[in-house]
Amino acid sequence: MTTVATQRAPGRTLLSRIATSDHRDLACLYFLLALAAVVIGTLLSLAIRIHRVWPTYAFPGYGIPKPEDYLALVTMHGTLMVFFVLTVVPQAAFPNLVLPAQIGAERMAFPRCNAAAFWITLASLLTLLAAFFVPQGAPISGWTSYPPFSALPAAGPGQGNGMDLWLLSILLFCLASLLASFNFLVTIFARRAPGMTFTRLPLTVWSWLASSGLTVIAFSALLAAAAMLLADRHLGTSFFLPAGEVVNGIRQRDGSGSPMLWLHLFWFFGHPEVYISILPGMGLASSILANFTRRPVLAYRFMVACTLFIGVFGLGVWGHHIFVSGMNPYAGTAFGLTTIAIAVPSSAEVLAWLAMLFRGPIRLKTPMLFTLGFISFFIAGGLTGPLLAQPALDAYLHNTFFVVAHFHLVMAMAGIFSIFAGLYYWFPLLTGRRMNETLGQLHFWISVVAAYGTFFPMHFAGLAGEPRHYAQLSGTVESFSSLIPVERGITFAALTLAGAQLLFLFNIFWSMRRGLPAGENPWAATTLEWSPIQPHFNIIRDPYLYGTDIATGTDFLPQWQSLPEAGTSAQPSASNSE
């Protein structure tokens, strides 16, 4: 990324690029942070997979993982991936890279707030990683950290200092997310170029509007929950602690709270979090599909409505994570219904994407391939959503590998494939070069096959009743022994999946210097981030004017381009994308 910045502004020192409030420099910093997090998170997941099938394998320099080590791996893997990869890239790095440009703004509304958000995110990541190095190591209560397990240091190794650091890290991350999202919201509302009306916004911007709104509400709840749990641990409060706790034979202080409060607060954050990380990918998918099929987004206003519906309804479905927790069964029924309701707009977007695939001349470049991968995983993981939304069926599948398969497909794989799509698509913005296409295609095909190989078989393990967070399949469950070959296959697929990412890393560093020069607007796109002149626009048309019946003779009409006849026929026939 250094070459990038050098190209744009020769003579800038390293310091000026780091101590920056320029949103594109911040995007690069966020990418580097997420890269560090994803490398560590992936290595942890490989350690998990290896330990599951070769439980006696001694890791070089460490030895055989103890049961608590396994749980620490799971906890840290989940936390790193959910917060520092699947939230940071779509909800911090990408908007910093293109959001101002896409609305025709020169800069963010609050550049310093925006920069502060990055530094707090970095502090949060370092705090989290520090948990590995304190006495007793990282926390072991999973990324959901249910109390009293997370409230009482006596409940297990890592639940002392490690848990404190985890909570501190979450607090910092919430703060950073709130700062960043307020900035994005204000930027979208206040800094659009003249003529950039709401119906001319690209769907990515609509997605960031919805996901930033969700972030403000959801992360506020998590911030409060984390602060309350810290208070329970250190200030003698008992928001989450009931009376009569005995841990390890030792009587704990009597509280007057309930762990259920944490379950509700955490999932009030936790479910919107899924949409925060996936909505930007959905907007990006629509944009890339329009570009690489050379046709407008099908039913633009309908897509906007779906995005907003998901954004609002995303706040009302959290209870489906706690059907079997002792929540009132009538509440379970209600949350099942809201969950089915939110599946409808999600399905609507998928149907629109599928329809778009059969319209124009499809071009299978890497950004498009990864978008197709995103759609494939979004469907594969999304379809089990309505199944898990039924309390009666979820009561069997809850916390089994079926759910692990569900969210790794719909959130992790769909999320990461959409991140790849965005990186391959926007790479020329940063470097002036394209990423290598052959390597990109190879990266896609190996990844898509290996990802299915990793996560699809987990459905079967889940149906057989295999619970999450089991370091080993031993004990009374003889039938699980038949799952060992499946587990082994999953591990091999996971190793392949991780190995394929080396192709991507190599491609990035190779293409930064040696990639084909991209030239102006390499994908023949219509949205403003590709405009050669920035910014100062007077926007007069919709964001996705692709098609053969466009007056200019080309098959697209960028939002920044003025027509020869000075705007008289500004709205060609294909413009009304509904």
Add this chain to the structure above:
Amino acid sequence: MNWLPPNGALHGIALDHLMRWNLAVLFWLFVASQILILLAMFRRRSAKKSAASGQQRITRLFILAELLPLLAITALYLWMVFTSHKLWAARRESMSNPEAIQVEVTGVQFQWYFRYPGNDGVYGATRPGLINAPAGNPLGVDPNDPRSADDIVSAVLMLPVDRPVDLRLRSIDVIHGLFIPGMRLKQDAIPGMTGHLAFTPTTPGDYPILCSQVCGLGHNRMQARLRVVSQADYDRWLAARERALAPEASAPESQR
């Protein structure tokens, strides 16, 4: 291709049926959508020129490819919700059956304990301060409470076949998840709360009991066994356990 473990519970028959239907429908939807994506990738790359004007074409496409399938999918989702709600309502939205066999299930790191109320049908009081597993009182049962004298604490969940059961769920340290895959049962045991779980075992046999909520370093070891036996065997087992209590010589046997 039967991945679910053998079912031994009355409600499991309908649940398994519904699960298979759901999985089959969703699996074929998955296959169809993936085929569509592949077809799109490998179809002829040129765009067809249609006679209809742009706007008409788009409206037609929107109705045929978007609205109609969406209506069908919504109908499918509603069918799923309403069919399975019957199951949920029958088991969860009803009061517990007073005729049912009562067993209290308590989760402790990393062990399940099963307490039977004995001949008086009432559980003796428990006090957190009395919990002392090494001394044989892992649940803190109060010996001064006359109702606790006939309480049986077991490490095995023994149940007679074809009798409704009402489990009372408790935890004395962290959240545990009672999971009996063969009985299609799962419910969290939350400290400070008492949960209830009703079911009827219909097939004699041994069934694993697991913990489904991460509870500490021994989470995966927190396993026990449900043994479903004939009514006669159950009565014999219960009587033997009561006799063992009678001499008052030893505290309730609890370790496996």
